[in-house]
């Protein structure tokens with residue numbers, strides 16, 4: 389095995405999927421995460437996973453962790469349901485209608501799960517406790533023909549053969565690796581919160597409890613989105629056979645609600661950034677106050693502390709220069725609005741794919757440059773195809789700003 393030492397910046401879903409993959413193949417990996425701990429800030433609740441995310445989880449996780457993943461993933465009906473503003477059902481769209489039949493790599497096109505983001509992140513972190521370092525914010529890196537050095541805001545540094553920027557939408561690695569690659573505001577403000585299951589189930593249509601996602605919107609394209617997470621097995625119970633130290637935080641079943649639309653229908657992200665949970669919940673309810681009562685009741689039934697502001701960005705598809713010893717993964721290169729629920733799926737898909745490519749390098753079957761070129765070609769082809777599709781559907785459903793030509 390040739391000596392590969394991989395530095396990953398960002399312990400999000402993409403960076404951790406890659407770290408799990410490298411761990412399984414015995415490649416030296418270290419992850420540097422800016423946040424002080426995994427629960428430092430609200431990151432969201434429900435995530436829709438499709439074949440890309442589920443296949444990646446299967447590939448990168450050791451069997452005992454994949455079993456926890458399966459035990460906690462809510463298998464949904466493969467539909468997105470469109471509601472009227474009185475929350476009656478207008479139509480149920482098979483998900484393939486949204487994403488097209490011909491997506492490469494979708495070998496389980498009808499497999500869909502809603503998972504709890506925190507639970508998924510804990511599963512991806514399990515077993516990596518010794519290689520994930522929290523409180524390490526990357527400031528810059530210096531690449532040379534022999535390797536790459538990463539420099540952190542606390543004055544620490546690290547040296548490796550490859551640096552992977554899995555550091556999300558505002559990637560510090562992207563600023564250096566691909567300064568021409570733009571990530572732009574999608575023009576949408578949104579407020580995201582969580583309803584306890586018992587409260588939700590009497591207020592939302594049955595489809596919102598079973599389908600991938602359910603959405604109502606008005607003539608302004610202001611929308612209310614709903615998505616359920618019903619754990620087949622409670623996370624703590626599912627994880628009870630894992631090694632000590634990998635216990636899961638428990639969660640009850642819930643339904644997420646998200647209210648969003650063009651910035652002009654909200655007080656402004658600047659003003660909203662200063663608001664706490666309950667104030668945001670009130671703004672969300674106010675934004676849809678003209679709708680029949682049921683919609684505001686749904687927002688009002690949310691847990692006030694759970695509401696937070698979501699800023700939506702999208703990458704502008706571009707090309708990458710020839711690969712060096714620095715590459716990008718997940719939202720750092722292909723951020724998209726959540727209209728298709730695919731960003732995390734792609735981050736995990738590319739964590740698994742990059743892991744596979746690096747195994748070939750470690751085994752001496754290919755060189756680092758060739759492995760990265762093959763990975764980056766897939767990212768700029770399939771990855772950006774999905775970004776364009778998310779922007780197209782985002783324009784239709786919520787008046788997202790079109791991608792620049």
Ligand SMILES: Cc1cc2nc3c(=O)[nH]c(=O)nc-3n(C[C@H](O)[C@H](O)[C@H](O)COP(=O)(O)OP(=O)(O)OC[C@H]3O[C@@H](n4cnc5c(N)ncnc54)[C@H](O)[C@@H]3O)c2cc1C
Pocket residue numbers: 397398399400401402403420421422423432434435436437524525526527554555556557558559560580646698717718719720724726728729730731732733734735
């Ligand atoms: C409301 C909403 C709903 C969504 N729903 C879905 C869904 O249903 N399905 C789906 O597939 N996708 C969904 N997404 C998209 C999904 O959340 C992202 O695509 C996914 O989290 C990307 O993973 P990532 O690992 O690339 O980035 P992230 O999860 O953002 O992780 C990046 C990590 O890097 C860290 N970091 C940043 N800068 C630095 C630095 N300088 N140094 C060190 N660390 C740093 C961050 O703290 C973070 O932990 C949704 C997004 C939103 C906003």
